[in-house]
Ligand SMILES: [Mo]
């Protein structure tokens with residue numbers, strides 16, 4: 001009948017990499033898989049269990065040195081760099097930064113208010129790595145972009161991935177001396193894993209991960225945002241009343257993220273085990289207790305300054321201990337891990353966590369007033385039933 | 392008995408200026424007075440009704456040209472500038488920026504949760520002006536501070552006012568090319584009013600107004616924050632459980648502010664008046680209605696992207712119209728005014744407003760979980776009883 005049999009169409013997903021079986025898969029083609037809560041307890045998330053959020057297939061780059069990125073100046077001129085050029089021409093930086101998918105905790109919004117469109121991520125669409133690469137600012141300068149005196153027709157830096165994904169960021173962020181926007185080729189001291197952009201990705205610390213374009217092959221100076229659906233549609237938030245067919249142009253593309261926090265572990269320490277339990281020793285626990293752990297994070301490099309935990313459904317609050325971690329970079333691009341212990345006899349029905357960032361932004365109590373049909377930036381208080389932990 | 396009779400002590404408040412009787416006074420000595428809601432409806436707040444927040448008396452400067460500001464480099468060297476020097480030596484800028492007291496809406500926190508320490512401001516400890524002056528960055532550069540390559544012992548810019556008030560900001564904000572931190576001598580095209588810092592004040596757009604030191608006479612490069620009580624104590628937030636004697640050093644000084652909004656006007660438009668009412672014409676109102684107005688604002692230059700209004704106690708939401716205003720400056724330092732109209736028959740017991748900024752930060756539903764005993768940064772949803780408006 002003239003149609004090509006489907007098995008004759010090249011399957012672009014056929015060469016996707018193997019994934020660690022500990023990742024919790026939400027979809028296969030494209031691969032979307034979150035870090036299990038059990039692997040969220042370290043400041044640096046290991047590459048093997050770092051959440052994977054792919055919009056399409058994983059492009060195959062057989063030789064890293066074949067991969068080139070082209071900078072388009074917006075006036076017709078362009079300049080091309082291989083990964084080797086980047087390493088050779090520019091100063092290398094290491095920046096520790098948390099990446100978070102705009103859909104992290106979407107499942108909680110769905111459960112707490114109404115159905116949302118999109119992958120139903122739990123607490124694991126987030127992770128922290130040390131990224132090695134060069135500053136986009138330096139590359140743009142070399143390519144001829146006047147980064148300290150931008151002409152009016154350069155308002156956005158658009159990024160295009162080898163698989164066709166595209167996104168953009170405001171040019172001010174791209175060239176900010178303290179913005180730490182980079183082209184990176186290493187993740188936690190290893191070559192970028194294929195799922196995370198091998199051989200080259202953009203890193204936009206403090207912004208939603210959707211702007212840190214993987215397998216980047218083209219960077220365009222533009223008066224307009226990227227015209228991709230991921231810039232103009234999916235990664236936006238509308239009001240709780242707005243339906244699935246909004247005026248997309250009315251909402252702002254997500255760039256910086258609001259303050260967020262989650263409980264990733266609840267450990268019950270019974271009286272019998274008190275002596276042998278490391279947490280019990282650290283906290284000097286003297287009765288049956290719970291030890292809670294989790295993360296808190298905010299966008300824009302705004303540091304987390306306080307994490308409040310409630311063991312009685314949000315009625316009263318206490319401060320969690322914030323763990324200190326040295327992280328390279330101009331601002332607080334990384335999550336803060338926190339710990340909290342409580343005697344079991346003080347607990348009611350729900351453990352709750354909320355965080356505060358350095359601008360004293362707070363998290364909302366509940367999801368419904370902040371519902372958006374795409375389920376983006378779900379950041380109301382995280383509640384975990386004590387009962388589950390008790391079992 | 393050797394003590395000086397109190398009438399013999401010079402009264403520093405004796406030379407305080409006259410104030411506009413429309414200002415709502417919270418205290419006399421020092422003068423603290425807020426803008427009445429009726430005067431919050433314009434994008435630019437007139438100087439005469441701009442809220443006054445003094446910590447001490449108003450210093451008397453008979454001749455502006457006698458007033459000098461000294462820049463201390465932190466290595467013992469210093470340089471002095473008269474206001475005339477500043478005008479002569481540096482490029483002049485105009486920046487439109489909203490100033491907000493950290494206590495704005497404190498009365499709402501008190502009413503919504505528990506008593507708070509401090510002046511019980513309503514919605515009027517906020518205002519917007521066009522400020523004229525020179526960039527602090529330029530002055531520091533002239534004084535010899537290497538603003539693009541700061542030595543490690545310069546971490547804060549401390550400001551001292553002529554009356555003894557002091558505060559500081561992180562040096563990164565002070566020298567940020569896009570931070571618009573200025574030394575200003577005009578407010579809305581007039582010389583600074585005495586209550587607002589005549590002849591010279593600091594303007595730190597996006598930060599709590601307490602850092603925009605008035606009558607500034609000394610600027611010190613320092614490794615430490617200002618040691619004033621206003622830096623080390625008063626302008627901080629603690630957890631809802633923390634009492635009036637906290638470990639002050641544990642909390643971060645307030646600098647950038649969280650997202651905020653308020654209803655400043657509720658006008659009832661009756662059927663009889665529909666034809667003659669300008670708002671009714673603008674909105675095409677065809678039945679008895681309410682027209683609501685207010686402001687929304689966020690710190691750090693984060694623009695307000697959406698204002699949601701509820702006419703049924705927060706159960707359902709609709710979007711308010713955001714008014715467009717041209718404002719000079721590198722970021723969104725000014726509030727957004729908003730308007731909303733609703734048929735009377737749709738209203739329940741409370742009008743509620745909440746706003747969203749460009750980082751998609753949200754306001755909390757209620758005050759208690761975000762209570763702090765100083766009542767700072769009260770920013771839970773603003774609720775106004777419909778009944779009051781109906782009377
Ligand atoms: Mo995402």
Ligand SMILES: [Mo]
Nearest residue numbers: 492493494601
């Ligand atoms: Mo204030």
